[in-house]
Amino acid sequence: MIKELGIAMPNTVMSTYNRLPVSFSHGEGVWLVDEQDKRYLDAISGIGVNALGHAHPKLTHRIQEQAGELLHSSNLYGVKNQQALADALCALSGMDNVFFCNSGAEGNEAALKLARLYGHKRDIARPTVVVMEGAFHGRTLATLTASGSRKVQAGFEPLVNGFTRAPFGDIKALENIAKNNHDVCAVLLEPIQGEGGINLLPEGFLDQLRALCDKNQWLLMLDEVQTGNGRTGKYFAYQHSSVMPDVVVTAKGLGGGIPIGACLARGEAAELFKPGNHGTTFGGNPLACAAGLAVVDTLQNDKLIDNSAQRGQQLLDGLKERLGKLSGVVAIRGQGLMIGIELAGACGELVQQGLDAGLLINVTSDKVVRLLPPLIINQQEVQQLIDNLCPLIENWVAQRNAA
Ligand SMILES: Cc1ncc(COP(=O)(O)O)c(C=O)c1O
Known part of the structure; x- marks a missing residue:
């Protein structure tokens, strides 16, 4: 109404984005x-x-159908679609189980919490995660700390403890960290850095990193938020190699536009969360998982x-x-x-x-x-x-x- 009268209004959306002049x-x-x-x-x-x-007709139809049945019931109860999507993602990835959330940053938060539980289990008092220069893992306090960009971090100090950084794709630097820092319990990286400028790893790097992680009992945690769900020509980018990670995070393409994130774990990492350790109100709700199922099915069938x-x-x-x-x-x-x-x-x-x-x-x-x-x-x-x-x-x- 006030707008119609031509009275200037302050922008009621916080100005966190430089938006382009189109909608x-x-x-x-x-x-x-x-x-x-x-x-x-x-x-x-x-x-x-x-x-x-x-x-996309299949995604649209599945979302419409689910919206008419059940949008949300909460993680207090069983969620059939969540179980079905977890089964599908584990079958596609070789991972053992999945925690569902709503975004990439939240998926990485879950991974970082797994790393800390794992570190404490190994009697490391100050568990530390190795992260990469040029990385982007999200905008929460822990994930912006894990990100390797001052632009993302500036103004939000104090940053979160428990991270150390290495150049992307430099196995020698990681070997040095292994020699000198006995608090390290995990390494987190993108198989291809997205926000950092589409940076690829050297040939054979993931195999070398897997061996280093095994030798030092580090969790190998991959941020496949951007690279996952078929983006690079395999379901997950690590599947271009023979390496199996311990933790994989994905989001973005998984819901095809409906917000959903997932943290997948394998082996010891899959046993760490117990009831009460972690949670979310919305994560893995029937609608988001219906969208995820439609995306996964369509990626495969088509x-x-x-x-x-x-x-x-x-x-x-x-x-x-x-x-x-x-x-x-x-x-x-x-x-x-x-x-x-x-x-x-x-x-x-x-x-x-x-x-x-x-x-x-x-x-x-x-x-x-x-x-x-x-x-x-x-x-x-x-x-x-x-x-x-x-x-x-x-x-x-x-x-x-x-x-
Ligand atoms: C590799 C990677 N990790 C994490 C994130 C954060 O995801 P979200 O914005 O869904 O929190 C992004 C987003 O661009 C990303 O590319």
Whole structure:
């Protein structure tokens, strides 16, 4: 009413985001449509969430059906869908059990609490977790401490105790930590760093890390919040290797847009939580787990994980062919449909230029164009993405070289 009268109102939403000047009314497949009916090719999927794209009929139907039956009953009682989704995730991952929550950060909190219980069980008075430079694990106090970015931490000191940091992918640094720090009980890392700039581990690193963890009785904990649920062309990214982690965290794509997170554990790590140790009101409710089940079923039945591998390769090859030799393009890297194009300087303006051209992309770590399209993307849409994105980057490079 006051707004209608033209009276300026303070923004009632806290200003934690720099939002782009667009909002969407609906979507279909890989397309989003704004309030003015302009269509955008969505190459970021709500930051890796809309694994099945927008308005996927199977996910929509399953959510509608569940909403008409039971939304929530609480973890005071049995939750059939939660059990079914836990069974499915354990079968897919080789893990033993699952704690459900509502987000990636909460999943990592559960993992960090497991690490502390495990450390105390080993009689370590001040259990310490090794985390990586460039990591991103969330915005709660423990997960922002675990994250390797001052930007995320600044202003929120005092940070949480019990972390030590190593360069990403440096096994020698981890061996040194093992020699010198006897409080370490676990290591937490992303198999591919997402927010940190699509950083891949060196070949064979996870095997070396598994051996180091076994030797020192450390838990190997993987943050697959962004890489999980088919994003890299396997259900989980560690499945590109023969390594089995002790703890795996996932979220994002699991609910296809309905908030859900999961912390999976195996072996000794799976025995640590006892009733009363951990909990959540909403985590694993019937609606969220129905969405998770629809996503997991559809990923499998529609062979979308294979699609992620194949379309990801098409995208990577296409981008390398068009952009790979340009000076100003530092690297084009990724796995499956998780791809980064690192440029030689800050390139945030490409996001707005993408919007103008009907393309949703993201820039992370200041100079890495990040692509996380829905896993349903087809061959023609990948080509369209390449054709729409490359001129923007070619133009960015030309302007930089002319300056
Ligand atoms: C690897 C990783 N871990 C954790 C998180 C935090 O997840 P959420 O925002 O759902 O708390 C993110 C989010 O971007 C992420 O990419």
